[in-house]
Amino acid sequence: MAAYWGEIAALLTAVFWTVTSMAFESAGKRVGSLAVNLIRLVIAFFIYAVYTQLSRGMWFPFDATTYQWFWLALSGLIGFVIGDLLLFQAFVVVGARIAMLIMALTPPFTAFISYFMLGEVLSGMNWLGMAVTIFGISLVILKRENSAQKNGQKIRKRLTSAYSLPGILLALGGALGQATGLVLSKKGMGTYDAFAASQIRVMTGIVGFAVLFVFMKRYGRVWAALKNGAAMKRITLGSFFGPFLGVSFSLLAVQHTKAGIAATIMSIVPVLIIPPAIIVFKEKVNWKEVVGAIITVLGVAIFFI
Structure with missing residues (x-):
């Protein structure tokens, strides 16, 4: 079991992210994704402290070196500020279930980036x-649809998206941001405490979002969100399972196994999220989505062969 500690940590991360994605989707639809991002990081900072x-x-990572601060801070800016900003907006546009399914593309992104930055080489089974x-x-x-009709007959089918293209692009941007942030975290963390490393990333994220709010002049939305009791309950729940447990366990995962493997195991959220999506949000899930989610999990299972 100890030999698979990195894989186990990645699996727990997927469970934590399932909870946080549902909580943040609900909160984002109430008070906006930008406000949710800033508030959840502030809450997470105090939990870390x-x-x-x-x-x-x-209560503060006083023992981190300059090298660790640089790479972990850069990881926080790319992973939290850029990646999560895009992902949280995707939650609002296409929903957490579809957004997290697209986020399963994080593993190949992570593998490519870690190959060039860390020299990690994956096996043939990993790539499979x-x-x-x-x-x-x-x-x-993806789905096929008729592009035109002639004399009542369907002609030329084309491959297109079954969901909002802007929402899909937002989720793809989130996947790329998360992958980059994950690799940079591993580079900067080394053997340093994963929770302290996560705290550095969270602090950088707070600064990044604070700067965004100054330029966008949207502090009014933060005050409105703080007054929304229902949204704050969801943000607090998501902050505990996401920026605190989820992020920390994701760093534990990459600390004990290859970044590409960890990222792939974490990507089973699309399957884990189906039951709560049906029960909580009353979403209708078709057979193709269920089959696709199961195939996604099988892809993850191949890593243990």
Whole structure:
């Protein structure tokens, strides 16, 4: 079991992200994705402060080196500010279930980036797992439709998206941002404490979003969100399972296994999210989406063969 600690941490990350994606989708539709992003990071920072004070005897990562601060801060800017900003807007546009399914493309992005930055080389079975995962995603988001009709007859079918193209592009941007952030985290973290490393990323994210709010002049939305009790409950829940548990366990995962493998296992959220999406949001899920999600999980399972 110890030999698979990185894989187990990645699997737990997927569970945590399932909870947080549902919570943030609901909160984002109430108060906007930008406000949710900033508030959840501030809440997460204080959770980290309490945890690291109890576990390490310091509420702030005073012992991090300049090297670690640089790479982890850069990871926070790309992963949290850019990647999550795009992902959270995708939650609003196409919903958490479809957005997280597209986010399963994070593994190949991670593998390519880690190859060039970290020199990590994946095996043939690893690449097969990624290919199966991508096929499962494509089965869900792509469809064929008739491009024209002539004399009442259907002619020339084309492949198109079954969902909002802007929403899909937002989720793709989120996947690329998360992949880049994950690789940069591994580069900067080394053997450093994963929770303290996550705290550095969270602080950078707070600064990044604060700058965005200054330029966009949207602080009014933050105050409105803080007054929305229902939204704040969801943001608090999502902050605990996302920026705190989810991010920290994702760093534990990449610390104990290859970044590409960890990212692929974390991508099973599309399957985990189907039951709560049906029960909580009353979403209708067709057979193709279920099959695509199952194929995605099979792709992940290949990594354990």
